[in-house]
Amino acid sequence: MKQYENVKESGAEWLGKVPTHWPLKKLKHTVELNSNECADEGITFKVALENIESGTGKHIPTEVPGFEGIGNTFQADDVLFSKLRPYLAKVLHPKTSGIAVGEILVLTPNKELYDSRFLFYQLLSSAFISVVDSSTYGSKMPRASWSFIKELQLPVPPLSEQRIIANFLDRKTEKLEKLLTHKQDLLDLLQRKRQAFINEAVTEGLNSLAPRKSSGVEWLGELPAHWEVRRLKTVSQFITSGSRGWAEYYSDEGSIFLRIGNLSSSSIDLKLHNLQRVTPPSGSEGERTRVQPNDLLISITALLGAVGVVPQVIEEAYVNQHIALVRLNQDIVHPRWVAYFLSSPVGKHQFKTLTNGGTKEGLTLGDITSLVLPYPSYEEQCSIVDYIETRVRNIDKAASAILAQIETLKAYRQALISEVVTGKVDVRTSAAASSSAPKSMPQQLGLFE
Structure with missing residues (x-):
């Protein structure tokens, strides 16, 4: 992918070099920590840690809310960040207002400085998650403190560029998510096939014509x-x-x-x-x-x-x-x-x-x-086990290949987000966006087959 021509040292080891025209600002100067506590009565959209998928920022709905009590209210376009076990990378960009319960920071970006989608991707990036995770305290329930997080300096591109980057990442992560869903569907299909033939073997044996x-x-x-x-x-x-x-x-x-x-x-x-x-x-x-x-x-x-x-x-x-x-x-x-x-x-x-x-x-x-x-007889048990395990090996081999592709795609998604929001690659032009690796990499992996 294309790189920025003019870069400067950020002064932060975890961040490295950033584009010259990207100023660095402490998070406390660009976002406001929302501490508006509120009881959850009458609020339909409630978010707890279990409602945020690790590493993707997807909301996981629950039929029956598993929590009650006091939480912090948030508005559409705020960014929610879990300070508990930050290595899980639980970050959410809500599209509507609601209440966050548990150890979730509710951050409201300064709209003159930040596009909320860009901030979401920045906080979801592996670079940011790693540096926050390095600050945690508590062995059983490691958590990060706002006093540490707010002092982190982040690059803040011009708003117009933030929107270009956010649009780019929206498109690319959506494509990757479709590929991941497709691969997960294949895994589920293999598991159903696996269960079906095992079920048949242990109730019918190897001779389907035998009297029953x-x-x-x-x-x-x-x-x-x-x-x-x-x-x-x-x-x-x-x-x-x-x-x-x-x-x-x-x-x-x-x-x-x-x-x-x-x-x-x-x-x-x-x-x-x-x-x-x-x-x-x-x-x-x-x-x-x-x-x-x-x-x-x-x-x-x-x-x-x-x-x-x-x-x-x-x-x-x-x-x-x-x-x-x-x-x-x-x-x-x-x-x-x-x-x-x-x-x-x-x-x-x-x-x-x-x-x-x-x-x-x-x-x-x-x-x-x-x-x-x-x-059945011991000899027939052994024959059926051998038959099952021959079939299982073939299915498990195919499943392992798909799992490896899934893990590669997940790692690539995290790397892509981190590279883009920290200014390691330039996606401002449509040519750069259309010819970048997210398109070719899945093809190399055979993920469109």
Whole structure:
């Protein structure tokens, strides 16, 4: 992209060089912090942190407001900035007036100096977010202070140029958002296909012409005639759950402590990239909750019914109280067969049934022992698992490629915004705007296919 010919040092390391004709002004001299507190009665448009999408500035509507009480009023064209966990980049440019609840700064730009859309993009830029995030205090709930933010010097181009830049970014981010939506739709389609063929495999087997019979379970329907139906307890050696109160044993090193976050609703493989460590207590209580390869793990509180299989190779690991640990009799049942069935749409149905349609909080170990599953021969279980995993690998490979494209586009969007609003590239002419990278990059990625 074209660069500005004349630049100067900004005096701020995070900002670098800026165009010579862009004056630098402290934020406190260009915006007003709005502290007009108001009760939320009668105000229909309410914004909390959960209503702002990270990194995009999109408003996420909620059917039922999840907050009440006192907030700060804002007007259309104010800019809302979350000072809590600023690395999440939660910035909103509202199109109507309302009330902001929570740790949200309401900023009203000086209209003689700032176009509100340009200010929105400036505060959303990765350069600004990084410097604000570097100032945070509080380890568990890091937040930035207005006393720091207001002293930051930002480049303030002429208003006419701000509008050109804002129009440019509106167009380009809209195009990128359409591409991202398209890719997310493809991911959703792949997930539906994945679930559909798993569901078919675990209820019909590999021979669709085999004679069928009623399973005797209403929600399960018909199964191949030579299959049985078993309760989980009949194919298990033991079923338990993790101990309570292990937070006191948390440590930076030690054994893995498996939590619900290590389970997934879309895969039976554990997520082992974000691990809590513990130094477990000695004795039988610790040994009871220690996992072995091929153990089945089931979420019994949040993310109800998420299922995972402990891999063949894993460090010493234990489960917390929100996970049921099922040690299967591997002479008669394949752990991944059980996991694939329980995580299939038909298998998940019984979790909903056991919680009375979601009105009951959590599952008991009694619920887990009573889980129903189809029971073909061990050899047929192995064949079905092999078939499923061959198909899953192909789908997951395609999904991984799409996810990589999505992450590339998101990173590019952030970089584009930052480059433009800090004056690293010049988009003032229509020729520059039409020939810039946002058009060619998605084509290089194959995103128009």
